[in-house]
Amino acid sequence: MAKANNCNVPEELMYWVREHVWVRPEEDGTITIGMTDAAQHLAGMVVNATPKKVGRRVKKGRGTGIVESGKWVGPIKSPVNGVITAVNEDVPADPSLLNSDPYGAGWFVRIQPADWETDKTGLVTGAQAVAEYEAFLKEEKIDCGNP
């Protein structure tokens, strides 16, 4: 898996780097989103996670739910305008999935975007994503290899 400053950045996913959100377009036109490896590293051990409910409208840049670690509370922001079509029910029951498997079992919500073609232009993927993430993490001196 590709890495940026020791943070995993799978090249097949899309990213909103500044907000530390990953995005995977699904075949049915929805998108799955979650927090990146760098985000979970920065937050520390997540002790609570509460995704919004299925059916809720979300705006680009607004929270799809809230996560709480020992020292911090914050949203996982939506990269699109749309409606939440599914939430990962395993995450509230075991919030540490966000730490242990942020790109897999720790996915957060699925959204039906209102205008994917427009909103996806702000996202990066592949080698470009790895390079942008690396530049961002270097600037902030963040390294997932450090405890």
Add this chain to the structure above:
Amino acid sequence: MEKVRVLDMGLVSPLRSQAIYHGVAYAMQPDTPNTIILVGPTDPYVCIGYHQELEKEVDVPYCQEHDLSIYRREVGGGAVYLDKGQVFTQWIFQRGQLPLDLEKRFALYIEPLVQTYQSLGINATLRPINDVHVNGKKIGGTGAAQMGDADVVVGSLMYDFNFDLMARVLKVSSEKMRDKIYQSLNQYITTMTRELGETPDYEAVNQAYLKHCAETLGVELEYGEPTAAELAITEELEARFTSDEWLYQKGGLRQTGAVKIHADVYLVETAYKAPGGLIRSTARLREGRIDDLTLSGDFTMLPAFAVGALEQSLRGVSLDEEQVRARVGEFYGSLQVQSPGVGVADWVTAVLSLKGQMSAH
């Protein structure tokens, strides 16, 4: 030189003292200055952490009988009793302007607090990640959150603290637990009043704090007022904060069962049903070791002093199965103890169950 806005709001309603920093954060626009708010509440109240379940954490009937309001903040952590004895120091900064690394962010936020205390002759230091300690005692807590486009860090200047009411407003599993919380707060929390023998002048200390903020951040401070937009959002949030839906929200909320006193000190209570009766273990844990332990329940142990002796023998032991088993074994080996239906294995299980309550910490 870059400017940081100061909102010195004096005393406001308990609700406003919480809502204001959320309001300023959620109203943040790209041209909003980074802001430091100083504010205190006119009346005492109770504030709970974002994901806490109110009725499990707070003695709501007691608060209602004593006219104590309760508000949920969008910052993590535990329930706290707050009053005029604390001045809240709330930083609301544009995202990207504070260190992304939380340890560094807290270190920056805590630096002016430490300097202010030190200027008063109080030996305050940063206890990473986010405590301020004075000779092993905590002097106020801190928390961080992201709200909209703002990064928020909150804490307080701890002039005074009501230890009795702090212990009283919490919902606890037994009065033994409450006594231990009260003792531990007294032992492990301190205030400016306690350290100095008198309460220092609020205005002078607040000004010293702001001066240290300017130096630490390398900025110029500019006194201001909240904008109309910030106040409008604050008022919207006040409506939300007073709704039962917000206050009593449940679902996906995880409790730890531990009461944190400070970074190294926790109180936990567990119950274990042994064949010979229920064993309730109420313990203070310090750096993973038993600092203080009370064993109660409906088991029988003779002679009468033996329970106290067992409690004493487990002090200082870390919550490790081998160590606990060895200590309990030594106890049974050295005293002629009768405890029908409760054996070494039961004490080991009862004591190690304390560890389970600490899993989220």
